[in-house]
Amino acid sequence: MAKEAKLKCLRCGYEYTSPVSDNTELEERTCPRCSSNSVRQIREEKKGED
Amino acid sequence: MTDVGRHPRIKSMTLSEVEDVAGYIGNFRVKVRKKARYVNENECTACAECVDICPVIMPDEYQMGFSSRKAIYIPFPQAIPSSYVINMEDCLGNNPIACGKCLEKCDKRCIDFDMQDEIIELNVGAIVVATGIDVYDPTELDEYGYTRFENVVTSLEFERLICAGGPTDGHFVRPSDGRTPKRIGFIQCIGSRAYKRGHPYCSNVCCMNTVKDSLLLKEHYPDTEITVFYIDIRAFGKGFEDLFNRSKKMGVRYLRGLPDHIIEDPDNGNLRLKVENTTAGRIEEFEFDMLVLSVGLEPRQDGEQLRHILSLSQTSDGFLAECHPKLMPVDAPTRGMFLAGCVEAPKDIKDSVTQASAAAARAGIILSANKIKLEAATAVVDKEKCTCCEVCVPVCPYGAITASRSEKIPAEVTEAMCAGCGTCAAECQFGAISIRHFDDEQYMAQIEAALEENPRDKAIVFACNWCSYAASDLAGTSRFQYPPNIRVIRTMCSGRVNEKFILHAFKLGAPVVLVSGCHFADCHYIDANRWTQRRMDRLWNRLERLGIRPERLQLEWMSAAEGQRFAQVMAEIEEMRAKVSRQEIKNTKEVLRKRESKKKRVTAALGSSA
Numbered sequence: 039m040a041k042e043a044k045l046k047c048l049r050c051g052y053e054y055t056s057p058v059s060d061n062t063e064l065e066e067r068t069c070p071r072c073s074s075n076s077v078r079q080i081r082e083e084k085k086g087e088d
Numbered sequence: 089m090t091d092v093g094r095h096p097r098i099k100s101m102t103l104s105e106v107e108d109v110a111g112y113i114g115n116f117r118v119k120v121r122k123k124a125r126y127v128n129e130n131e132c133t134a135c136a137e138c139v140d141i142c143p144v145i146m147p148d149e150y151q152m153g154f155s156s157r158k159a160i161y162i163p164f165p166q167a168i169p170s171s172y173v174i175n176m177e178d179c180l181g182n183n184p185i186a187c188g189k190c191l192e193k194c195d196k197r198c199i200d201f202d203m204q205d206e207i208i209e210l211n212v213g214a215i216v217v218a219t220g221i222d223v224y225d226p227t228e229l230d231e232y233g234y235t236r237f238e239n240v241v242t243s244l245e246f247e248r249l250i251c252a253g254g255p256t257d258g259h260f261v262r263p264s265d266g267r268t269p270k271r272i273g274f275i276q277c278i279g280s281r282a283y284k285r286g287h288p289y290c291s292n293v294c295c296m297n298t299v300k301d302s303l304l305l306k307e308h309y310p311d312t313e314i315t316v317f318y319i320d321i322r323a324f325g326k327g328f329e330d331l332f333n334r335s336k337k338m339g340v341r342y343l344r345g346l347p348d349h350i351i352e353d354p355d356n357g358n359l360r361l362k363v364e365n366t367t368a369g370r371i372e373e374f375e376f377d378m379l380v381l382s383v384g385l386e387p388r389q390d391g392e393q394l395r396h397i398l399s400l401s402q403t404s405d406g407f408l409a410e411c412h413p414k415l416m417p418v419d420a421p422t423r424g425m426f427l428a429g430c431v432e433a434p435k436d437i438k439d440s441v442t443q444a445s446a447a448a449a450r451a452g453i454i455l456s457a458n459k460i461k462l463e464a465a466t467a468v469v470d471k472e473k474c475t476c477c478e479v480c481v482p483v484c485p486y487g488a489i490t491a492s493r494s495e496k497i498p499a500e501v502t503e504a505m506c507a508g509c510g511t512c513a514a515e516c517q518f519g520a521i522s523i524r525h526f527d528d529e530q531y532m533a534q535i536e537a538a539l540e541e542n543p544r545d546k547a548i549v550f551a552c553n554w555c556s557y558a559a560s561d562l563a564g565t566s567r568f569q570y571p572p573n574i575r576v577i578r579t580m581c582s583g584r585v586n587e588k589f590i591l592h593a594f595k596l597g598a599p600v601v602l603v604s605g606c607h608f609a610d611c612h613y614i615d616a617n618r619w620t621q622r623r624m625d626r627l628w629n630r631l632e633r634l635g636i637r638p639e640r641l642q643l644e645w646m647s648a649a650e651g652q653r654f655a656q657v658m659a660e661i662e663e664m665r666a667k668v669s670r671q672e673i674k675n676t677k678e679v680l681r682k683r684e685s686k687k688k689r690v691t692a693a694l695g696s697s698a
């Protein structure tokens with residue numbers, strides 16, 4: 039199911055929210071400002087393996 | 089269809105459902121559920137005695153509900169086999185108190201209420217998927233009153249009403265009062281080219297279908313006034329423009345503009361609408377006896393299930409994706425499977441026949457071949473290293489890998505199914521999978537060579553063979569200039585780019601790394617590049633935790649035609665590279681070296697304690 043996610047463009051720095059899905063049918067992410075695909079999904083929890 | 093049914097070398101299984109497909113090109117094993125039809129199809133002569141006596145009356149789906157059928161029936165006149173079927177949801181059953189009349193009536197004893205579904209296993213060399221489409225249901229467009237006004241019908245319902253084999257034997261009448269309508273309006277693009285309700289794509293066939301319908305009407309009822317409301321008339325096929333002009337010459341009026349809503353006159357069932365004639369720039373009012381909604385086409389509701397069974401991918405419009413939109417328009421991404429007809433995209437009969445003929449020919453190549461060439465670059469598992477974790481199993485777009493954690497069975501690759509995308513190798517945390525001709529050591533060596541001298545001046549770009557690498561080629565051959573300090577490393581798929589390649593590049597002093605691949609719809613390996621995006625998300629988080637700016641790792645999807653975009657992205661990457669300071673690179677190298685030596689210590693400790 040698609041849910042609202044916080045996204046950040048790592049090319050131009052633009053931050054926005056957009057629906058993203060959790061399954062394999064991931065949408066191609068494109069920054070609405072600079073049209074780069076370097077769009078990172080910012081997750082709230084940051085538990086790591088490092 | 090009857091010819092197919094009679095053909096000695098074609099076995100058609102109707103009322104059957106594919107439940108599972110295993111195997112690979114030349115060697116598929118297909119499990120089919122042949123549903124019980126409760127009538128022995130070999131014995132039944134379609135004498136109709138059972139039909140006459142059946143007391144159940146249901147709407148006839150084939151006639152769009154304009155006429156009725158019995159619980160025992162033939163779905164449509166040309167159906168094969170030409171024998172009856174009982175719809176058990178409608179049938180009153182074999183309980184003598186309930187019914188069982190057909191059973192008594194059939195002299196040949198063809199009816200068998202105890203008939204069970206059969207599971208049939210087939211071995212086939214190639215598979216052609218031709219499961220067709222659904223038609224858009226205009227119920228949600230309530231302003232057109234499809235569910236409220238009897239004389240608003242869809243183009244498919246119109247088709248039945250005017251068909252000689254239809255419920256009215258071809259006498260065209262309107263549903264509310266059985267009169268022949270004199271004024272008929274067609275509204276185009278119902279459910280097509282719509283972003284909020286319906287689908288954004290053009291359904292391809294509706295314009296010409298309306299042109300054909302208007303000609304049919306004019307030929308049978310020359311006095312009919314016909315108005316077609318449209319956005320654009322798309323008459324691009326051979327002879328189509330002629331047909332369109334003929335329709336106009338016969339007096340059909342084409343008006344550019346769609347009505348916003350329809351009102352019914354309750355006294356006579358006529359339909360009124362206002363529309364902005366966008367060519368003339370004025371509002372016009374109309375009254376019709378009947379309105380036809382030219383409905384679009386959409387992917388089948390049950391298509392998703394079949395798509396998973398066949399491990400096929402879909403394009404953003406929900407239709408099945410072909411292997412390559414221009415060069416392999418008939419092949420599915422899974423080798424040995426082919427697409428024909430509207431399952432791939434909305435298309436008319438001629439295009440469907442063309443594609444089906446091509447699919448049959450493509451399948452014939454496989455069937456007549458003694459040997460089939462397989463992909464040279466396939467995945468190989470080092471069973472000593474494999475921990476049976478099963479991570480590689482779901483990432484394979486082709487379902488080529490099996491493993492079992494519970495039974496401690498290491499991963500195994502069916503090489504005939506493997507296309508060599510390398511996603512499994514990139515996801516394996518234990519280095520247990522390598523790709524022939526594209527192994528980790530080769531990539532590490534390329535990264536080291538690229539960053540051997542002045543690494544601070546270089547940007548590493550991983551480019552997939554089919555799209556972004558082709559885009560870099562196009563940029564070169566088109567003489568689009570891009571910064572000379574870009575170092576392109578070719579992978580078969582972006583899914584092959586292992587995290588360790590990227591970290592290795594950063595450890596050797598690369599200021600920026602770009603991973604690039606095909607647009608999602610163009611992925612040469614079904615959906616392997618979706619895993620690239622997941623991995624990038626994971627890696628951006630990891631970089632941040634390590635104190636490395638995630639911005640230094642970039643991602644871009646490019647098609648083979650985007651040479652100019654490749655050059656532009658490279659210029660942007662170069663701009664980013666120039667901003668990474670010496671100190672930042674030094675810190676990164678230090679962090680990654682420390683991380684590596686810590687990892688080595690842990691591994692050594694684990695080794696000595698074992």
Ligand SMILES: [Zn+2]
Nearest residue numbers: 047050069072
């Ligand atoms: Zn941006």
